[in-house]
Amino acid sequence: MRMKKLFLIFYLVSCTLAHAQVVKNNLSINTENTCMVFSVTTDDEVIYRYYGNKLRNLDAFSYELRKNPHQPFPALYPTFGGTTSINPALKLTHGDGIMASELKFSGIRTIPVSSDVVETIIELKDKLYDINVSLHFKAYQKEDIITQYVTIKHHENKSIKIENIASGYLNLHADHYYLSHFAGAWANEMLLEEELLTHGIKSIESTKGVRTAQTENSSFLISIDKKADEYSGEVYAGALAWSGNYKLSFQVSETGNLDIVVGMNPFASSFILEPGEEIKTPEIIWSYSSIGKNRISQNFHNWSRRYALAHGNDLRPIVLNSWEGVYMNFDEKDILSLIDDAANFGVELFVLDDGWFGDKYPRDKADSGLGDWVVNKKKLPHGIGYLADYAVNKGVRFGIWIEPEMVNPRSVLAEKYPEWIVKTDKYTPYVERNQWLLDLSNPDVQHFVEETFDKVVSMSSNISYIKWDANRHANNVGSSYLPSDKQSHFWYEYTKGLYKVYEKIRAKYPDLLIQLCSSGGGRLDYGALKYHDEFWPSDNTNAVDRIYIQHGTSHFFPAIATASHISSSPNHQTGMSLPLKFRVDVAMSGRLGMELQPRDITGKEVDFVKQSIDTYKNIRPIIQHGDLFRLSSPYDSKKWASLMYVSPAKDRAVYFVYSLGYHVRNEFYCKSLKGLMPHKKYKVKELNKLNKSSCFADGKIFTGEYLMNVGIPFNISKPYESGVLLLEEVK
Numbered sequence: 082m083r084m085k086k087l088f089l090i091f092y093l094v095s096c097t098l099a100h101a102q103v104v105k106n107n108l109s110i111n112t113e114n115t116c117m118v119f120s121v122t123t124d125d126e127v128i129y130r131y132y133g134n135k136l137r138n139l140d141a142f143s144y145e146l147r148k149n150p151h152q153p154f155p156a157l158y159p160t161f162g163g164t165t166s167i168n169p170a171l172k173l174t175h176g177d178g179i180m181a182s183e184l185k186f187s188g189i190r191t192i193p194v195s196s197d198v199v200e201t202i203i204e205l206k207d208k209l210y211d212i213n214v215s216l217h218f219k220a221y222q223k224e225d226i227i228t229q230y231v232t233i234k235h236h237e238n239k240s241i242k243i244e245n246i247a248s249g250y251l252n253l254h255a256d257h258y259y260l261s262h263f264a265g266a267w268a269n270e271m272l273l274e275e276e277l278l279t280h281g282i283k284s285i286e287s288t289k290g291v292r293t294a295q296t297e298n299s300s301f302l303i304s305i306d307k308k309a310d311e312y313s314g315e316v317y318a319g320a321l322a323w324s325g326n327y328k329l330s331f332q333v334s335e336t337g338n339l340d341i342v343v344g345m346n347p348f349a350s351s352f353i354l355e356p357g358e359e360i361k362t363p364e365i366i367w368s369y370s371s372i373g374k375n376r377i378s379q380n381f382h383n384w385s386r387r388y389a390l391a392h393g394n395d396l397r398p399i400v401l402n403s404w405e406g407v408y409m410n411f412d413e414k415d416i417l418s419l420i421d422d423a424a425n426f427g428v429e430l431f432v433l434d435d436g437w438f439g440d441k442y443p444r445d446k447a448d449s450g451l452g453d454w455v456v457n458k459k460k461l462p463h464g465i466g467y468l469a470d471y472a473v474n475k476g477v478r479f480g481i482w483i484e485p486e487m488v489n490p491r492s493v494l495a496e497k498y499p500e501w502i503v504k505t506d507k508y509t510p511y512v513e514r515n516q517w518l519l520d521l522s523n524p525d526v527q528h529f530v531e532e533t534f535d536k537v538v539s540m541s542s543n544i545s546y547i548k549w550d551a552n553r554h555a556n557n558v559g560s561s562y563l564p565s566d567k568q569s570h571f572w573y574e575y576t577k578g579l580y581k582v583y584e585k586i587r588a589k590y591p592d593l594l595i596q597l598c599s600s601g602g603g604r605l606d607y608g609a610l611k612y613h614d615e616f617w618p619s620d621n622t623n624a625v626d627r628i629y630i631q632h633g634t635s636h637f638f639p640a641i642a643t644a645s646h647i648s649s650s651p652n653h654q655t656g657m658s659l660p661l662k663f664r665v666d667v668a669m670s671g672r673l674g675m676e677l678q679p680r681d682i683t684g685k686e687v688d689f690v691k692q693s694i695d696t697y698k699n700i701r702p703i704i705q706h707g708d709l710f711r712l713s714s715p716y717d718s719k720k721w722a723s724l725m726y727v728s729p730a731k732d733r734a735v736y737f738v739y740s741l742g743y744h745v746r747n748e749f750y751c752k753s754l755k756g757l758m759p760h761k762k763y764k765v766k767e768l769n770k771l772n773k774s775s776c777f778a779d780g781k782i783f784t785g786e787y788l789m790n791v792g793i794p795f796n797i798s799k800p801y802e803s804g805v806l807l808l809e810e811v812k
């Protein structure tokens with residue numbers, strides 16, 4: 082009996098000792114209001130301690146505060162092996178077949194990049210093997226954003242096999258965690274779903290290779306103890322900057338901790354890393370707010386305008402895109418008339434969408450011509466230069482559509498380069514939207530895509546905008562370029578190949594405006610977006626659906642980048658009829674554009690649209706550079722949606738209210754506004770008034786204090802009525 086007791090004591094002591102994590106020093110990554118804290122133990126382990134509100138003193142992290150000796154603090158970058166048994170951030174097989182890794186602290190470097198950005202590199206080294214893992218953090222002070230990526234290099238005798246290499250890891254502890262993520266489908270992207278995380282693993286992932294954001298976006302929010310509220314509560318957010326396969330995994334463990342591992346999807350993607358070679362993960366972009374999710378969105382918007390969007394400090398032109406106006410059925414006369422109409426409505430840029438190319442196989446339908454980037458002379462006898470010059474002479478800039486990663490089987494390109502098509506050698510390649518995918522892991526294909534871009538842009542010096550589309554996934558994947566033992570590198574190499582092309586194009590054409598489109602929002606992630614000026618959120622242009630879709634995108638992506646077009650009624654995708662005012666009011670909450678045949682706007686409506694376009698030019702700086710405040714969610718059963726933008730100087734604001742259902746008499750919309758200065762006085766001007774006024778405040782002056790406590794009641798109650806107010810400071 083005594084022996085048994087002694088053994089038990091010995092066992093408990095040895096367990097505790099084995100897991101002892103005595104802190105040697107603390108490391109932190111700081112922004113103005115937040116920080117991450119890690120500790121280095123006497124055993125040179127780097128452990129994950131904290132992410133949240135900024136802490137000015139880290140001394141207490143040196144105490145031994147762990148409650149459970151059987152649950153050590155997790156590693157900053159958990160590996161398969163060592164002490165942890167959670168879903169690892171890193172899993173690899175060494176050259177000798179050993180599957181475990183134990184990473185030890187080997188140094189830290191801090192590099193001040195600018196007055197706003199500090200880079201910190203934490204170097205880790207395997208205890209036994211010659212493998213270096215570097216964790217790169219960039220802390221954006223004013224934006225409260227921390228980005229993270231990982232690089233691995235080794236000098237083992239043989240190659241190693243990387244089975245999982247995550248971009249980042251977070252460990253949280255709370256009673257409850259709610260996950261908000263964005264699911265959908267083609268023409269129905271970015272729909273908000275919120276759920277309580279329970280024990281087990283919830284994973285959100287894409288294995289589609291291309292168009293990976295179409296059904297699930299790689300951005301998410303975790304709110305603590307309750308569903309994410311706009312203006313209260315703790316919220317963590319992550320957005321993975323990667324356009325290839327990804328996996329976000331959320332595991333609530335037996336102790337109630339939440340482990341979040343995010344990065345490229347390990348699915349069918351093991352990576353052979355040769356000695357001396359390096360692999361770099363995509364960036365994960367983190368943000369934390371203790372005052373609700375609206376602040377998270379503002380952090381992302383500020384950060385992206387400054388760092389992750391081309392020309393984020395400029396203003397975007399108003400666009401007429403030809404797709405829903407004429408689809409592929411047009412001739413030169415039709416395009417000239419669209420340009421005339423664009424000029425007449427005050428539109429600033431015209432985009433010629435799909436259907437302008439293909440010689441031997443003209444692009445009259447989606448089944449031919451893709452890959453043959455020569456103008457279709459039958460449709461456009463005077464070429465693209467003629468159209469672009471015509472537009473510019475009318476005071477309208479000119480843009481054009483391309484889809485350079487794809488090819489139709491009916492094309493000269495497919496006939497000439499069958500080896501460029503993504504396919505498994507022995508199986509017939511599968512067509513999606515009548516097209517195949519070109520193998521961007523192949524440098525020749527990368528070169529072709531660059532050349533295509535050059536060729537298209539050089540058709541006229543008056544081309545100032547490109548819409549880059551991608552309309553299928555990758556499946557039946559295989560590359561005739563990659564060696565047979567590295568076919569699983571395809572997913573990584575495709576996306577890296579795409580980024581190489583983007584990089585070169587951006588270096589060569591820094592001034593071009595480029596729209597990110599992939600059947601709508603199929604490539605909406607910060608990996609791709611940073612090379613673009615804006616994105617096309619969805620092929621669904623129905624204003625009601627756009628309220629939901631753009632509510633979703635607004636969580637991470639700013640209005641300046643959100644192409645939002647007025648389209649026809651009945652809507653081409655949904656068949657739904659909506660009042661013109663409602664369609665205009667919704668489109669104006671993003672980067673305004675038109676996606677219709679302008680000749681279908683007739684009578685009094687012409688003046689209304691012209692006036693609205695003119696109004697948008699005036700309020701554009703507030704929407705595109707201001708702070709967003711979401712006031713009412715369309716998911717709310719009360720059936721209102723509302724948002725406002727406030728200028729950085731807080732002297733101007735635009736306020737949008739949309740009715741999404743029937744509201745009986747005793748139900749009227751009146752919300753406290755946000756983001757104004759209490760002592761300032763603001764004069765209200767109702768915009769886009771058509772037939773009747775939507776509120777009684779037009780022309781009246783209110784203090785910011787009144788507006789932020791009492792609000793303005795709206796006189797709208799029928800489905801799809803709306804109101805837009807401009808508030809301007811009066812001195």
Ligand code: DGJ
Binds near residue numbers: 482599600601620
């Ligand atoms: C899908 C895009 O989302 C549309 O806007 C349009 O450009 C078509 N492709 C053209 O094929």
